[in-house]
Structures are given as structure tokens and as C-alpha cells.
Amino acid sequence: MKPQHYAVIDFETTGLSPAHGARPTEIAVVLVRGGEIVDRFQSLMNPGVRIPWDIQQFTGITDAMVRRAPPVREVMAEAVRVADGQPIVAHNAAFDRKFWEYEARDLPGGRESRFLCSLLLARRLFPGVANHKLATLVSALGLPSSGRYHRALADAECTAHLFIRLQEEVARVFGVEGCDCGLLERMQRANKRQLGKCVEGWLGDCK
Template identity: 50%
Template sequence: MQTIAVIDFETTGLGPGAGGRATEIAAVLVRGGEIVGSYQSLMNSGVWVPPFIEQLTGISNAMLAQAPDSARVMREVAEFTRGCPLVAHNASFDRGFWFHELERAGCERDSAHEFACTVLLARRLYPEAPNCKLGTLAQFHALPDMGRAHRALADAQTTAHLLLRMQADLAQRFARELGPLRVEHALLARLQRAAKTALQRCVSDYARPQLAARSSALAAN
């Protein structure tokens, strides 16, 4: 059974290319329709947190002064998510920091660490939602309240609940096409790139060879 890691960063800026660094990371593990584990840590990158970021996140320079070194944190979270494909809300943001901070920590890339994005998926699955902000989608689906937004663990937990909702909705909506197959990361990665009008075809193209292989295996036995 596949385990997916949902990650979220808090940072000092919009991207590592503009000098932004991570100040906090969380990873939440999802398997078999439930949350099965989590990791969270502040991380001291040796950078200054601007006042507006401190106000937004509640993460202060004093807090980071007492936090573990960012390289140590990234090594820990890389081990925690080893072998897991990744999901994030607005994944292009988190992907940039993920690979940048891993490289700075001297960690080798895990080939399993491919990203799926719940923003891209929400645009295709929930066009009736007011927008695709995490807080809006949480209210739209009446997801559990995980606490203060713009803290890594709360946002990762909310995203994990959104992922579970998406998996359940996809399984129900495309039950005929999927049959006994689970909604796994590979399908999410395909759907996030599909046209809104081509979701059924995308699911069918994904499921058909897997169902055929399963039938052949059963026939061989």
C-alpha cells in the first residue's frame, strides 16, 4: 500500500532564487485513506526573518536562534519521507525549497520524491469552489480545523485532509474506470496536467493497462 508524504514549508521569502530560506517544515504521511504519521521542526538557516513574515507566521528570529540547524532538519525529514512521493499545496513553491534545502544539506535526491499539487488538482476537480486557496478549500469541504494557518504542521495536516478528500472523490466519481484500483500518486500526477474536460479519459488511460495486467495475472494463476 502506497504512502504519500504531504509537505509544507514556512520561509523568509517567495523562493530560494530570490534569497529565501526555509524557517519551518512539516511532513504528514498518508496511507490507506488515513494519516499515519507526521514530522515537524523549525529550522535555523542563519537568515533574518523580516517583520511581515514574523507577523504572518508567528515564527520569530528568537525562536529560530534556538532551532536545530537546517541541514540536520532536512536530513531528518528526507529520511522520514524516504521512498514516498510528495504532495503540496501550490507545489511549485514547496518543490523549489525542498530541492534547494536538500542540496544545501548535502542530501542526495530520492527518485521517489515527485510532486503532485493540490492546487492544480482542485482547479480540475472543484471548479465550483470560490478559489483554490487552502483555507477556502478547507471551508468548502468542511475539513477538520488544524489550527493556525501559515504554520507548517497545521497547513500540511490540512493539505493531507484535502488529499484524502480528493482521493475519496476520485474513487467515487471514476469507480467504473478504476474498478479495484486505488487512487495513487501516479494518477494524481497525471490528472494535475489534464484538461478539465479530459479527466475521464485520463483516468481510463491510467487504469486500462493496470487492470489488464491484473486480469492476466489472475488468469495465469
């Protein structure tokens, strides 16, 4: 089976949801092909609103840093271009998907991507880890890390390494090479005790 290509993303934002007025302040896109990171894109962006002080402390991104950054729409247009319609991976994808779809809603291809969640997959494939925060998984699995979290490129690169490790685990445990997006979508929805049946069902559908 031919391996698929994936775009791993991470946002830093002014809040939890665009539905409540939050806007992105930074995005990174890391491309994974054949189990390797092959390209990266990162940019700050001007959200057009003030960044709450506690979030400035949390991410290190200040109002001064984004004041002269490109506007959100310009950065998102480039991020969508880099992702190029590939399935999108994020850690806790429910969060990043909201911002991606809201900010790219009027851009060609912006609302057409399939999303995979490395958090959901890690819960199913590594249930014994103390918790499934990105930093915990990186440490527990011995994955590459810059040691810096809550900045978009550092988190996206860690998520990319985690996603590659998740694909390797699927291949090791279930003997499935290539990790088709459809299989991973099924696995992240499945009960962790039913993963074997999930893989069997997918293989049967592929015949």
C-alpha cells in the same frame, strides 16, 4: 489496486524562492497511508538569515524563535528520512518543491521524490469552489482544521485531509480505488474537462 503511501509537506520560509536567497524557517511532514494520517514530523530551523518583518507577522515565526533552532541541513536530513522516498504532496507544490530540492540537494534521496499538487488537483476535481486557497477548500469541504494557518504542521495536516478527500473524490467519480501516483500526476496536468479520458487512458495503460 494497492493504495500508495504519501508524504505531505509544508514549508514556512523567509521569502518566495531559494534562488533569491530565501531559506526555510519551519517544515512539517505528514504521512498518509491507506487514506489515514499515520505519522507527523515538525521542526523549526535556523535559516541563517533574518526573517523579514512582514513574514514574521504573517507566520508568527520570529527571529527569536529560530535563533536556537537546529540548522536547516540537520532538519532537512530528518525530513527526508521521514518522507522515505514516498511521493510528496503539497498545496501549491511548485513553491514547496523549490525549497525541498534546493535544501535537500546534497542529501541521499533529496532530489528523487515525485511531487503531487493538491491545489492543481482541487482545481480539477472541485471547480465550483470560490477559490482554491487551502483555507477556502477546508471550509467548503468541511475538512478537519485547527483553525491556524501559515504554520507548517497545521497547513500540512489540512493538506493531508484535503488530499485524502481528493482521493475519495477520484474513487467516487471515476471508480478508481488506490489512487496511484501516476494517475494523480496525469490528472493534475489534464484539462478539467478531459479528466474522464485521462482516467480511461491510464486504466488502458495499466492493462
